[in-house]
Amino acid sequence: MTKKIGDQAGKMFEYFGSFLRKGIFSVLSVGPVPDHIAFIMDGNRRYAKKRNLLDGAGHRCGYLALMNMLKYCYELGVKYVTIYAFSIDNFRRRPEEVQSTMQLILEKIEDLIKEESMVNQYGVRIYFLGSLKLLSKPVRLAAERAMVATSGNSKSVLSICLAYTSSDEILHAVQECCEEKWDEGSALESKGAGNGLVFLKGNKNGKTKPSIVVKDLEKHMYAAVTPDPDIIIRTSGETRLSNFLLWQSANCLLYAPAILWPEIGLWHLVWAVLDFQRNFSYLKEKTKLS
Amino acid sequence: MTKKIGDQAGKMFEYFGSFLRKGIFSVLSVGPVPDHIAFIMDGNRRYAKKRNLLDGAGHRCGYLALMNMLKYCYELGVKYVTIYAFSIDNFRRRPEEVQSTMQLILEKIEDLIKEESMVNQYGVRIYFLGSLKLLSKPVRLAAERAMVATSGNSKSVLSICLAYTSSDEILHAVQECCEEKWDEGSALESKGAGNGLVFLKGNKNGKTKPSIVVKDLEKHMYAAVTPDPDIIIRTSGETRLSNFLLWQSANCLLYAPAILWPEIGLWHLVWAVLDFQRNFSYLKEKTKLS
Numbered sequence: 001m002t003k004k005i006g007d008q009a010g011k012m013f014e015y016f017g018s019f020l021r022k023g024i025f026s027v028l029s030v031g032p033v034p035d036h037i038a039f040i041m042d043g044n045r046r047y048a049k050k051r052n053l054l055d056g057a058g059h060r061c062g063y064l065a066l067m068n069m070l071k072y073c074y075e076l077g078v079k080y081v082t083i084y085a086f087s088i089d090n091f092r093r094r095p096e097e098v099q100s101t102m103q104l105i106l107e108k109i110e111d112l113i114k115e116e117s118m119v120n121q122y123g124v125r126i127y128f129l130g131s132l133k134l135l136s137k138p139v140r141l142a143a144e145r146a147m148v149a150t151s152g153n154s155k156s157v158l159s160i161c162l163a164y165t166s167s168d169e170i171l172h173a174v175q176e177c178c179e180e181k182w183d184e185g186s187a188l189e190s191k192g193a194g195n196g197l198v199f200l201k202g203n204k205n206g207k208t209k210p211s212i213v214v215k216d217l218e219k220h221m222y223a224a225v226t227p228d229p230d231i232i233i234r235t236s237g238e239t240r241l242s243n244f245l246l247w248q249s250a251n252c253l254l255y256a257p258a259i260l261w262p263e264i265g266l267w268h269l270v271w272a273v274l275d276f277q278r279n280f281s282y283l284k285e286k287t288k289l290s
Numbered sequence: 291m292t293k294k295i296g297d298q299a300g301k302m303f304e305y306f307g308s309f310l311r312k313g314i315f316s317v318l319s320v321g322p323v324p325d326h327i328a329f330i331m332d333g334n335r336r337y338a339k340k341r342n343l344l345d346g347a348g349h350r351c352g353y354l355a356l357m358n359m360l361k362y363c364y365e366l367g368v369k370y371v372t373i374y375a376f377s378i379d380n381f382r383r384r385p386e387e388v389q390s391t392m393q394l395i396l397e398k399i400e401d402l403i404k405e406e407s408m409v410n411q412y413g414v415r416i417y418f419l420g421s422l423k424l425l426s427k428p429v430r431l432a433a434e435r436a437m438v439a440t441s442g443n444s445k446s447v448l449s450i451c452l453a454y455t456s457s458d459e460i461l462h463a464v465q466e467c468c469e470e471k472w473d474e475g476s477a478l479e480s481k482g483a484g485n486g487l488v489f490l491k492g493n494k495n496g497k498t499k500p501s502i503v504v505k506d507l508e509k510h511m512y513a514a515v516t517p518d519p520d521i522i523i524r525t526s527g528e529t530r531l532s533n534f535l536l537w538q539s540a541n542c543l544l545y546a547p548a549i550l551w552p553e554i555g556l557w558h559l560v561w562a563v564l565d566f567q568r569n570f571s572y573l574k575e576k577t578k579l580s
Binding site for chain 1: 455456457460461464465467468501502503504507529530531532533536537539540541542543544545546
């Protein structure tokens with residue numbers, strides 16, 4: 001009996017919360033809504049320490065906070081969400097910590113692609129961005145499975161940066177650009193059109209020189225599957241980007257609330273969107289110029 | 291008589307200010323002092339509007355604030371200061387505004403290299419970072435003169451980002467890398483060592499591929515003359531990097547006081563340094579890892 005009343009009360013609270021949220025979002029939607037919000041989910045370990053939780057419990061609470069935040073974003077109409085799940089530098093943490101985080105990531109990827117998950121509920125296509133070759137085989141295969149399984153979803157996008165740093169992304173783009181130009185050159189060479197160096201344009205001292213432009217680089221960034229973020233939210237009050245989306249954040253708002261990631265809630269999102277709306281005309285002008 | 295008393299009072303205030311500053315700096319210096327602080331000097335035009343000043347007067351007040359800030363930094367022992375003077379995007383402002391800003395920059399470069407200037411007083415070497423070819427000839431020549439005139443100074447460094455954006459810097463580094471590798475290849479080819487493609491390493495499907503690593507890119511960044519910044523201070527309360535030192539700011543603190551640039555003072559610097567000291571061990575660990 002008590003359980004039944006408890007369940008009913010829980011459902012009522014959930015219904016009331018959802019009703020309140022819809023009201024807030026319809027007011028917010030009168031102004032411009034960001035296309036893309038990116039999150040640096042900082043403070044999971046500190047949260048576990050603060051609450052005297054077991055190792056790894058902070059990350060599990062962080063995952064729940066993430067699921068709520070994704071729901072809020074997609075309900076508000078934010079099409080693209082990007083999260084910084086695991087940086088290349090994180091591989092240098094204690095081996096047992098890396099392993100338990102990877103185990104959690106593997107488990108959560110599997111959860112995400114289940115039929116009843118919020119990913120399918122909100123029509124979310126998942127991308128994994130980063131040097132996936134650095135991951136263990138099970139995690140890499142799970143990531144690939146998730147990308148294939150959600151490739152038919154088109155309402156929203158969730159990009160998960162895994163084994164990612166921005167400098168690695170830029171370097172990867174440079175490498176791919178050079179390879180592409182070289183392949184183009186080789187193809188023309190095999191048709192007898194030159195010496196395989198037709199990708200080199202321009203002239204200086206009578207020599208041909210390589211030519212790569214911004215668009216070439218951008219095409220090969222991992223994050224090319226989404227537009228640049230409008231807002232980056234980093235918890236823990238830290239105002240560093242920690243090698244996350246550096247190339248893409250030239251004209252992006254950074255919002256750094258002084259809370260740990262598992263403590264993030266609806267109001268932090270509302271505040272960030274209000275700040276975006278306050279700066280909207282200026283940011284739009286900037287983006288148009290660049 | 292009144293003027294004489296006024297002068298004496300002014301001198302006393304200056305003396306007292308300098309004394310107070312020395313005291314504060316000696317306390318601060320007990321902790322680690324940042325090597326490199328970078329500034330985004332935002333809010334000069336808004337300052338002029340707020341105070342009903344003539345066009346351009348905001349930038350002149352901003353210059354005075356910069357001279358004070360440089361003095362504070364060098365007195366505290368910060369060896370490298372970088373400022374964002376004019377971005378490539380700024381060229382798209384109204385032509386008369388671009389011209390008057392360039393005129394001010396030209397005038398101030400000339401002031402900087404005068405014998406009695408603070409640049410010579412504090413032994414500051416000046417670098418200009420950016421696509422200097424985009425500048426008008428008089429400004430470019432003045433910038434080059436300043437770099438030559440101060441090349442003997444070695445106590446401190448002032449890097450002035452002029453006609454600069456970070457994406458342009460990265461692209462420039464990519465281009466230079468490719469050119470360098472190509473030149474290396476050509477040199478070997480002329481010695482009969484191959485087909486000019488020795489710069490291409492690695493193997494995929496039996497084809498040689500180009501190889502560029504992070505160090506190659508970093509060597510060719512405009513900002514390679516200094517270490518990465520420890521703190522970026524951006525006035526106007528804005529937390530965007532606006533395409534400034536993106537590559538170099540992966541593990542850098544961003545401090546964004548809600549004041550316009552000409553209003554910046556000693557206390558903002560003290561606050562930023564205290565924040566740096568509070569985060570020092572964490573930042574050091576990060577830098578070591580990356």
